[in-house]
Amino acid sequence: MQSTPQNQESTADRTRAHRTPAYAGREAVLVRQRARRSARSESEANKLAAENLDLIQQIVNQVATRYPRHVDRGELWSAGAMGLVEASRSYKPETGVPFGRYAAIRIRGAIIDSTRKRDWAVRSLRRRMRELHDAEEQFEAAKGRKPSEEELAEAIGVPLDEIHSRKAASVASSLLHLDQEDQDRVSLGERIRENTPDRIPDEHLAEREMIGTLRTAIGGLPELQRDVITRYYLNGEMLQSIAESMGVTEARISQIRAEAVHAMRSYFTTMYSDVAEVPEDAPGRRNRAAYLANMATKSTWLTRLQAAGPPAASHQAAG
Structure with a gap:
């Protein structure tokens, strides 16, 4: 029996109708599997982050000694929390590295990056200020008193004018938050009176x-x-x-x-x-x-x- 174009078309339609559901079914299965893996990995990541929240404060306590007292510890903690979340999302157990060690690196890096973005002072200035601070601490530990500017200049090996310029630059480079509270829980903005209404x-x-x-x-x-x-x-x-x-x-x-x-x-x-x-x-x-x-x-x-x-x-x- 010779097939007509109509018969050929109907056969092709039946073939497509037969094949399409199977293909769509396989795709649907793959999509559901990926969705379950994604949901499972997100749930595991959230669990990792929740179980290691204490790690944030540990890192903040470690790195806080590198920053002046006016730097808000709460902001450091927030930056560290973002680092912990990113670590929980990108962690791969098959590497064999413990999550705590991996997360600590990411948390510390997030804190350092956040402070660098807010710090407008160049690195060379920060290095000179740190050298001055270290010299003051060493002198005070050895002599039991704070050094004079002349003694600081001699300890570092720089002219006295350099000590003056470093201290002036240190004051100018310190950025304070007006909403930062002191030990009496009074903000800096409340302490400073504005005389121009x-x-x-x-x-x-x-x-x-x-x-x-x-x-x-x-x-x-x-x-x-x-x-x-x-x-x-x-x-x-x-x-x-x-x-x-x-x-x-x-x-x-x-x-x-x-x-x-x-x-x-x-x-x-x-x-x-x-x-x-x-x-x-x-x-x-x-x-x-x-x-x-x-x-x-x-x-x-x-x-x-x-x-x-x-x-x-x-x-x-x-x-």
Whole structure:
């Protein structure tokens, strides 16, 4: 019987349909085997790392003596932990090397690499500083006291100026963490007081808001009160001078000033808890109520901050 193209095609289709599942089945088996090996190796690696956590602190204690006291031991431990994890993943038992010995090398290397990345001082500088430190320790062990700079220079065999330059370089190369705590658990950042408020974000923001609040309060006053407050408090004019220029008595200007101050103080009490309340019977009660209602609709935190102007301008105004 002669096969037709249709018969040939259907035979080929049946052949492919028959072969494909077997091939796919073998691939699926291989994939599952690899997945089980991967899961098993990851589980074994995690177990190795967990069983050897104490090794990290041992290595940290060994290498910490090479670094100044300001170097954070916690950061050394973290770097060592990364080294231990990498060691557990790359360890091959068939080499015959005990895991503890292999991991110790990787942990020590990870710690050293991490400190080198954070250290901007060149190796030659570190070598000269270490030579100076070793000479100081040897002299103190032999003589029972700290050496003078002249004695250090003689011990190392360098001019006195070289001792001065090495100590200066040592100070400049020591980087301290502001969040590092001392024995009283107080951070270095808390010990150091910043005398320039605009360098402290939260304090600078609070200062700008206060300046903007003051400007907003003055700007919201009626024109006559605003003019008196500006001329008396900001321009330093005397009440008598203001009264003469306006053609009124000094007592009237004093009354306008008092009403304006009461209105502004009432506004400040809505934002600051340490501002004293204005007495209910203080002069200008009706105008004060209208002023507060107007400020409540027009004043927001953002508008007050914008009223302070650019940071540089607000800092100059504060000064």
